[in-house]
Amino acid sequence: MTDCDAKLTGGGGLAVRLRGAVCLRGAFPALTGVNLNVDEGEAVLLRGPNGAGKSTLLRLCAGLAALRAGEGEVLGYDLRTESRSVRLEVGLVAHHMMLYEDLTVVENLEFWARLSGASANQAHVALRSLGVEERLHEVKLRKLSAGQRKRVSVAAVAMRRPRLWLLDEPHAGLDASGREALNEMINLARRSGATVLIASHEGASAEAVATRTIHLAGGAVWPSAPSTPDPWPATQPTATPSTADPSTAAQPKATPSTAARRRWRSRRLSARP
Amino acid sequence: MTHAAYVAAAWAIGVVGPAAYAVVVLLRGRRLSRSVPASRRRWLTTGDEGDDGRAGGR
Amino acid sequence: MRSVLLIxxxxxRIELRSRVFLYQVIPFAITTLVLLGFxxxxxxxxxxxxSSGLYWVTVMLAALLTAQRSVSLERSSGAADAIRLSGVAAAKIFAGKSLALFVYLIVLELLMVLGIVVLYDATLTDAGLAAATAVVATLGIAGAGTLYGVLAAGSGVGETLLPVLLLPVLAPVLISATRAFGDALGASSVNGWAWFGLVGLCSLLYMLLGGLSYGPILEADS
Amino acid sequence: MRSLLGLPARPASKAAEAPGHTGSRSTKLLGLALLAGVVALCLFAFVFSPPDSRTGPEGTPIGQFDAVRIMYVHVPSAVWGYVGFGICALGSAVYLLKRSAWWDRLAHAGAEIGVVFCGISILTGMIWGRPVWGTWWDWGDVRLVTTLMLSLVYLGYLAVRSLAAAPAARESRSAVLGIVGVVLIPIVNRSVDWWEDRTLHQKSTLEELRIEDLTLFTLVLGFLVGGLAFAWLLIHRFRVAWLDAEAENSEMLAAIEERRSEASTLNGTVAQEVAGTATEAEGTGTGAEGAGTGAEGAGTGATGATGREGTGATGRERQMEASRR
Structure with a gap:
């Protein structure tokens, strides 16, 4: 619809690129036209009130929710046509656990590991790094506390070594040591070049790892504050809106220039009868 | 006429059934037509003749 | 194939742990047989x-329960999403889920054969025909149950929608399996093996259609 | 009478602009032909064609007498009902291959009309069976049982279509149901056929009746009139399905607009967090009005919210349309 769309086909360095993305949940428009660019290696914090569309945005980036309108690319794959490739390379920690209550911790992880082609060893490494104690490995998930389950479900994602991490309220229900372990894991992933999107209400824990914050409201991105300094400089340059890429002009990054605002206002007024 | 009651009942169903259905379809079409602009109803914009129901392209 | 077996x-394994099958589905089947007797x-x-007709009606009803259970297992935990994220082909997921459903139903049917022998005084005159029919018919029931279970559950009113969708579609299996079983139980003099052929054709079609359309149904489920 | 309904008096004022119905000139001609056909069929069925009064070898009457007149309704509605299911399956298959909205609507229309016609066929069949066979329902009658099973399958199809869901999800689900239903036709038919070795339904109604010329002609006329009714209903039902989707789409657009404007009021709180852009909240708050600014609204300087609002209604509408195809 605008000239920035013409640039969409050129990939390169962007982990997520959404233009006017509209997503439905049932008959409800959960996303109402999201424009978003995320560079590879960034850690972006998504904030916004309940029902702002954060979870759906993450599901969209995971290739699980279908685009109703607009365009989107994740890790260079088109969301409409190559969602299967997207799914193989992302890891989603969602509200629900994505684990079976009646299987033990190890059984759960080994099932997912073998199904997605990871090794059982990776599962154990992931469990250890999230601080799930050895004695819990043979316990049914049903008998774990909420915090322990969360650790297990993060481990189930971590062992797949995704290139894009999509974390939906990952800190909820975790104690201090759990949050620390999680943040460490996120940072570790970023150092190896992964990109992270975190939806969170709990500012402090998530901001510790985020390189910038994006606000969602009413299913669309709201102009956000300038990015906070990056505590873990990743391989990619983190200064997001490089002047070279005009497509970032459409992304609500900084305050719109007053001139543009004035122009728009006058046009709006003149459009009235 | 033999079996007059049966014949009458069958014909009543056979004629009234589709007719009632047609009324329902027409009324629904009228109600919906109000909320959809004429430009989105191709069988109107392509002219009144020769439309075989292929409304709205594919 | 590996992922089919894994699923x-x-x-x-979950069924063995949760005992839903043991404590809910099997008692349901026995109760139904007893009620039909009354x-x-x-x-x-x-x-x-x-006895053969009552037997297959009971199997169909139990199949509704197990199909629903098989779907809710994935959906309640959000694992349906995780399976899609694992990138396994839809046809393989379908085969895996159907295989599990097939195993439960076969176990149930074995028990129910005992049930009709004891309760209804049936005698198994042609065990080979009975076994062949049961295996083939159950394949079809499991395939259709898996496909329609996901389809109905995705629309949000699975409990009421599944029977409405599944039972008419399974009608040919019910008819032909009943006839073949009637022959195997010595209750009728039809050619059971001809009916067995019809059961096989149905099952083949269900499996084929299920494998082909499971993907679109799963994708619609977002 | 159906045709009369197909010829509504146009509101005189805005007739040419946008008549508020699903008719067009061709459907009106079709409706006229249908009306004439119904009249002719009634004449032939009740006046010209004779009752079926044959006698058996021993001189006992074996004919159906006047009950044969039910056949002129029963047989065509069964055949056209099956055609409706066939259209549904065809539309569903093409939809799954091409994801084309057109074929999806066609499948929906076909299924609904198929259920109506098959329902009529079942009812009239039962009414015919009572005097001729002496029973309302006969399990040995293959076609009756098959038709009922099939109608139930397509009732399930309509049930799925009636549920609130994302359009794409609903379309895929119902397409699978539509295909499975038709694949079942031969199997259900075979299985019920074998169910009873003999079947009350004659292998072919026409042969069995040893029909006189006029009876045969009336039956053929019944097929033609049934076909006209089928076509008329299909076109109108298709258009209603199309309108339904359009209305649903514009409702969706309205919901999106509403959600976005609701967001801008909500943004009082968000904007406070976003110190630099706090003053923008009321500037972009009335985004819906921005639609008039056209596609150039997001020029080079306009960023984020401003540009989006400007192109919102038109651009998104186009995209939604594209995604539907």
């Missing part, structure tokens, strides 16, 4: 004559 084994006034001759 099926996972389902069976409904026919415990008339020995009638029960023996109709």
């Amino acid at each position: 099926a084994a996972k389902d069976l 409904a026919l006034d415990a008339d020995r001759a009638a029960l023996r004559n109709f």
Whole structure:
């Protein structure tokens, strides 16, 4: 619809690129036209009130929710046509656990590991790094506390070594040591070049790892504050809106220039009868 | 006429059934037509003749 | 093939742990057999004559329960999303889920054969035909149940929608399996193996259609 | 009478602009032909064609007498009902291959009309069976049982279509149901056929009746009139399905607009967090009005919210349309 769309086909360095993305949940428009660019290696914090569309945005980036309108690319794959490739390379920690209550911790992880082609060893490494104690490995998930389950479900994602991490309220229900372990894991992933999107209400824990914050409201991105300094400089340059890429002009990054605002206002007024 | 009651009942169903259905379809079409602009109803914009129901392209 | 077995084994293991099958589905089947006996006034001759039909009606009803259970297992935990994220082809997921459903139903049917022998006074005159029919018919029931279970559950009103969708579609299996079983139980003099062929054709079609359309159904489920 | 309904008096004022119905000139001609056909069929069925009064070898009457007149309704409605299911399956298959909205609507229309016609066929069949066979329902009658099973399958199809869901999800689900239903036709037919070795339904109604010329002609006329009714209903039902989707789509657009404007009021709180852009909240708050600014609204300087609002209604509408195809 605008000239920035013409640039969409050129990939390169962007982990997520959404233009006017509209997503439905049932008959409800959960996303109402999201424009978003995320560079590879960034850690972006998504904030916004309940029902702002954060979870759906993450599901969209995971290739699980279908685009109703607009365009989107994740890790260079088109969301409409190559969602299967997207799914193989992302890891989603969602509200629900994505684990079976009646299987033990190890059984759960080994099932997912073998199904997605990871090794059982990776599962154990992931469990250890999230601080799930050895004695819990043979316990049914049903008998774990909420915090322990969360650790297990993060481990189930971590062992797949995704290139894009999509974390939906990952800190909820975790104690201090759990949050620390999680943040460490996120940072570790970023150092190896992964990109992270975190939806969170709990500012402090998530901001510790985020390189910038994006606000969602009413299913669309709201102009956000300038990015906070990056505590873990990743391989990619983190200064997001490089002047070279005009497509970032459409992304609500900084305050719109007053001139543009004035122009728009006058046009709006003149459009009235 | 033999079996007059049966014949009458069958014909009543056979004629009234589709007719009632047609009324329902027409009324629904009228109600919906109000909320959809004429430009989105191709069988109107392509002219009144020769439309075989292929409304709205594919 | 490996992922098919993985998914099926996972389902069976969960079933062994949760005991839903043992404590809910099997008692349901026995209760149904007993109730049908009461409904026919415990008339020995009638029960023996109709045992094959009553048997398959009970299997269908139990299949509804197991199909629903098989779907809710994935959906309640959000694992349906995780399976899609694992990138396994839809046809393989379908095969795995169907295989697990097939195993439960076969176990149930074995028990129910005992049930009709004891309760309805049926005698198994052609065990080979009975076994072949049961295996093939159950494949079809499992395939259709898996496909329609996901389809109905995705629309949000699975509990009421699944029977409405699944039972008419399974009608040919019910008819032909009943006839073949009637022959195997010595209750009727039709050619059971011809009916067995029809059962096989149905099952083949269900599996084929299920494998092809499971993907679109799963994708619609977002 | 159906045709009369197909010829509504146009509101005189805005007739040429946008008549508020699903008719067009061709459907009106079709409706006229249908009306004439119904009149002719009634004449032939009740006046010209004779009752079926044959006698058996021993001189006992074996004919159906006047009950044969039910056949002129029963047989065509069964055949056209099956055609409706066939259209549904065809539309569903093409939809799954091409994801084309057109074929999806066609499948929906076909299924609904198929259920109506098959329902009529079942009812009239029962009414015919009572005097001729002496029973309302006969399990040995293959076609009756098959038709009922099939109608139930397509009732399930309509049930799925009636549920609130994302359009794409609903379309895929119902397409699978539509295909499975038709694949079942031969199997259900075979299985019920074998169910009873003999079947009350004659292998071919026409042969069995040893029909006189006029009876045969009336039956053929019944097929033609049934076909006209089928076509008329199919076109109108298709258009209603199309309108339904359009209305649903514009409702969706309205919901999106509403959600976005609701967001801008909500943004009082968000904007406070976003110190630099706090003053923008009321500037972009009335985004819906921005639609008039056209596609150039997001020029080079306009960023984020401003540009989006400007192109919102038109651009998104186009995209939604594209995604539907």
